[in-house]
Amino acid sequence: MTIPTDTLVRPNLARDTRNVLSRELKPVLRDPFTLIFSLLQPLVFLGLFAPLLIGDSGRPAGETLAWFVPGVLVMIVLFGTGSTGSNLQYEMMTGSHERTLVAPLARSSLLVGRALKEIAPIVVQALIIVLIAWPFGFAADIPGLLIGLALLAVFGVGLGSLSYSLALATKDREWLFWGVQQSLIFPLLILSGMLLPLDAAPDWMRVVAAVNPVNWVVQAERALFAGDLGDVTVLWGWVSALAVAAVGLVVGVRAIRRSS
Numbered sequence: 098m099t100i101p102t103d104t105l106v107r108p109n110l111a112r113d114t115r116n117v118l119s120r121e122l123k124p125v126l127r128d129p130f131t132l133i134f135s136l137l138q139p140l141v142f143l144g145l146f147a148p149l150l151i152g153d154s155g156r157p158a159g160e161t162l163a164w165f166v167p168g169v170l171v172m173i174v175l176f177g178t179g180s181t182g183s184n185l186q187y188e189m190m191t192g193s194h195e196r197t198l199v200a201p202l203a204r205s206s207l208l209v210g211r212a213l214k215e216i217a218p219i220v221v222q223a224l225i226i227v228l229i230a231w232p233f234g235f236a237a238d239i240p241g242l243l244i245g246l247a248l249l250a251v252f253g254v255g256l257g258s259l260s261y262s263l264a265l266a267t268k269d270r271e272w273l274f275w276g277v278q279q280s281l282i283f284p285l286l287i288l289s290g291m292l293l294p295l296d297a298a299p300d301w302m303r304v305v306a307a308v309n310p311v312n313w314v315v316q317a318e319r320a321l322f323a324g325d326l327g328d329v330t331v332l333w334g335w336v337s338a339l340a341v342a343a344v345g346l347v348v349g350v351r352a353i354r355r356s357s
Contacts, residue, residue: 110209113202117210122217135177136222139169143230146292159234166230166237167245167318168291170223174249175311177222178215178257179282182264182274185211190269198356208261208349215257216250223249238324244331245321252314252338258345265352285311310337 147165188194197207223246227237237245260278267274286292288302289311295303306312317334325331 110203110206113206114210114213117202117206118213121211121214125214125218135218136173136225138176139173139222139226140229142172142292143169143226157234159236162230162233162235163237163323164319165292166226166235167322168289168315169226170245170249171252171289171311171315171318172286172291173222173226174219174253174256175282175286177218178253179260179278181211181215181257182260182262182278183271185261185264186267186269186271186274189264204354205350208258208353209346211261212254212258212346212349215253219249219253220246237322238326241321241324241326244326245318248314248317248321248334248338251335251342255338255341255343255345258342258349262345262349262352265349265356285309288312289315291315310341313337 143166147162150161150165185194188197198204227235227242263277264274267277288295288306288309290306291311295306298306313330313333314337316330317328317332317337320326320328320330320334
């Protein structure tokens with residue numbers, strides 16, 4: 098990584114985070130089609146799963162999409178940021194990460210800058226999904242949409258930080274990273290009511306869902322998109338997202354400091 102000469106004085110968290118963020122965003126800006134390609138899975142769920150829900154419920158398409166689309170947006174965050182640690186693993190295997198560690202940067206900025214980078218793809222992909230669903234009857238409250246995007250961004254920062262922490266812990270054992278990642282993501286997805294309602298689920302599933310932060314973020318997104326800004330689920334969604342972000346950043350910063 099090229100460090101401007103005026104930064105070669107002493108580490109500064111704000112400045113170094115900005116430099117790391119700029120470095121991480123450049124590949125995305127150079128190749129924006131990676132954002133589109135990563136939408137393939139959510140689009141498959143939207144195109145194939147939503148019609149099944151519409152036909153099964155017998156409700157208008159717009160009403161069903163109002164329930165389903167917010168869950169798809171959280172899915173984008175869950176799968177997208179949950180796999181970002183693999184990029185850091187690649188850098189460690191090629192030696193690129195070690196070169197950044199000898200740069201005069203605040204160690205925490207290496208994690209914070211990478212985590213903040215996840216916000217841009219989340220917002221862009223979420224807006225694309227909303228625009229695709231709009232002609233089919235989906236509608237969202239504009240203030241709720243903006244608050245919902247902010248909530249997704251905060252949640253994504255936390256998940257991205259945890260993914261980087263997992264990459265630092267597993268290092269060059271890529272199989273272990275993916276094994277742990279897949280073992281965690283799918284239970285979190287199923288026990289969040291993201292794709293199917295949990296109303297008829299067994300009692301133990303509803304109990305687990307009640308402590309699943311992804312579940313509260315999904316419920317908050319549905320309330321926000323419907324314009325119910327004062328719904329209690331919005332509060333719990335923010336509490337969950339902020340808690341995940343705080344834990345992710347603390348764990349991630351400690352992990353990257355230990356790796357240096």
